Amino acid sequence: MVIKKRILVVDDEPSVCEGIELVLTPVGFEVEKALTGEEAVRIVEQKDFDVILMDLIMPGMDGTEACERIKAIKPGTRVVAISGSPSGQRLDRFLRAGGIELYLYKPFGKQELIDGVEKALRGDYIRFREDS
Amino acid sequence: MVHDLKRFEEDEHFLSRIFASIQDGISILDTDMRIVRVNETMERWYAHAQPLVGKKCYEAYHGRSRPCEVCPTKRTLETGEGANDVVPFTGPGGKALGWIDLYSFPLRDPDTGALIGVIEYVRDITARRRAEEALRESEKRFRDIAESSVDWLWEVDAEGRYTYVSPVVMRVLGYSPDEVRGKFFYDFFHPDDRDRLKGEAFAAFTQRQRFRNFVNRNIHRDGRTVWLQTSGTPILDPAGNLLGYRGADTDITDEIMTAAQLKVHSENLEQLVAERTKEIDNCRSDLFAQAKLAAMGRLGAGIAHQLNGPLGGGLLLIDALAEECKESPKQLRMIAEARRALEQMHGIVEGMLSMAGVRRRGRPSRIRLGINALLDGILGILLLECTKRGIVVEKDYAEEIPPLHASVGELDQVFMNLINNAVDAMPDGGTLSIVSALAGDGIQIRVADTGVGISHEHLDKIFEPFFTSRADGRGTGLGLSIVHEIVERYGGRIQVESEVGKGTTFTVFLPLAGAVDGRPA
DSSP, X not given: OOOXXXXXXXXXXXXHHHHHHHHHGGGTEEEEEESSHHHHHHHHHHSOOSEEEEESOOSSSXXXXXXXXXXXXXXXXXXXXXXXXXXXXXXXXXXXXXXXSEEEESSOOHHHHHHHHHHHHHTOOOOHHHHO | OTGGGHHHHHTHHHHHHHHHHOSSEEEEEETTSBEEEEOHHHHHHXXXXXXXXXXXXXXXXXXXSSOOSSOHHHHHHHHSSOEEEEEEEEOGGGOEEEEEEEEEEEEEOTTTOOEEEEEEEEEEOHHHHHHHHXXXXXXXXXXXXXXXXXXXXXXXXXXXXXXXXOTTXXXXXXXXXXXXXXXXXXXXXXXXXXXXXHHHHHHHHHHTOOEXXXXXXXXXXXXXXXEEEEEEEEEEOTTOOEEEEEEEEEEOHHHHHHHHHHHHHHHHHHHHHHHHHHHHHHHHHHHHHHHHHHHHHHHHHHHHHHHHHHHHHHHHHHHHHXXXXXXXXXXXXXXXXXXXXXXXXXXXXXXXXXXXXXXXXSOOOOEEEOHHHHHHHHHHHHHHHHHHHTEEEEEEEOTTOOOEEEOHXXXXXXXXXXXXXXXXXXXXXXXXXXXXXXXXXXXXXXXEEOSSOOOHHHHTTTTSTTOOXXXXXXOOSOHHHHHHHHHHHTTOEEEEEEETTTEEEEEEXXXXXXXXXXXXX
């Protein structure tokens, strides 16, 4: 039996969580959703995920901090940042703090999302530190 | 001897009255130069040598033991003729106190004609001599001053003719005093000023006024201009009639030239300051534009984040919906249209960021897009504005145009800017004409208006960043520079033609081939 890859979506925008779930579930992923950084950390403490799609700017615990904590609990977890923010400064801070694997600019469509998640799973990415 | 003088005694009373009344000195000497008789004046003058009668004249009058070297009496005794000399007036102790004019006359026996004595007639000329000496000294002083002075001293008669000219004139005007004397003062004036200066000078003459620092331009013998500053005092006769003027001229050419140079320097300085001020003004408005952009950038970044979140959600949901509706082409068309609308919104957000100079790491996604549909989309947005202004829209699209591989957001920005500018240029209506056509290996899109037009000087600058002709600060001065940048990004070209009052035409060429390979590095 094929074990489904587990994806956690963290975004304060419900339509994004909903959309990602609706796109990824039919193509064979198991998707869980969190609307805050705190919630994401709680979920990660209990379950393992293959890829976490993490929004950067959220009220309360932001993506940077959430990523840091998750990496501390489950170091092998791959994180794909998803954000509409173009701010390089914020991204740099995020990179230094968490060490993410990929970055997807919002908005993205179905194909971009699936490509991004598969790249993350394959480890087919260039680390941002080198990229920037 | 006494006997020979008897005849005079008859008239003694009468003669002695005359003798005493004469205010010059008179002495009568015998042929031995011994004093026989003196008048009261002599007694007064030579009171220190009294009594005078009986003494030799040189003993009594000069305190000497022998006759003087210069002595008219001596000559009269020798020649029998009258003689005259100026000799010293000697006071007590042989001290010279002044000068006397001494006349000696022979005194003869009326019967025999023999010389029996000498009458000395003595006039005190000390005061006159001193006055003459003072005059000579004064003249010498004047001459020394006139010749050593830096100023040129002069005197003119009532007609303005030079009667005296100090030698300094040679240094000032290059002419000798002899050459200047007899000329009129205005003969040396600069021809341009002559009539005016002459008038002003004679006005002062008729008033008999003293004048000071009268500035006049003269011509040196060598042709150069000499600026003089003249001061003068009228010369009047005792009745108050004007005889002329005398005064001094100072050469102030150096001062005038220095002042002129200073003026030039100060004008240059003022011009420099004006230029710098203008530059600073320009910098300030540039800075203002940049500050406005920075604010827009921050705002844009915020809006981008705010919009891109839900936009992303919407896009994913639409993609998921499309998956659900695979079986219904009609629903799929509607979904595709909705997706396009979301892409367009995303394009607007991107345009905002691009305009604000915020560059994203990612690239706006490119899709195959039909240029005619894109133009129609923009016209749809601006239709209301066109109707309001009474603008007629003429479209001429080529049907067979293949799709471009391009970003909706970027091309939207290009044609939104061009069409919006065209509408803006026609506040009172006109014709907006949009033409698309295949042109060689690309597409040509022409946006033309019949509006106010762009002046020739502005035409060169319209693609420069921050250039705006809008005085009210509404324009960012960025619209056309972004258009230019995007068109170049696609390997295309943009041209503009305009005539003030007639309208403006922008022509954009986008290559089909270049666009398919994606964005150039």
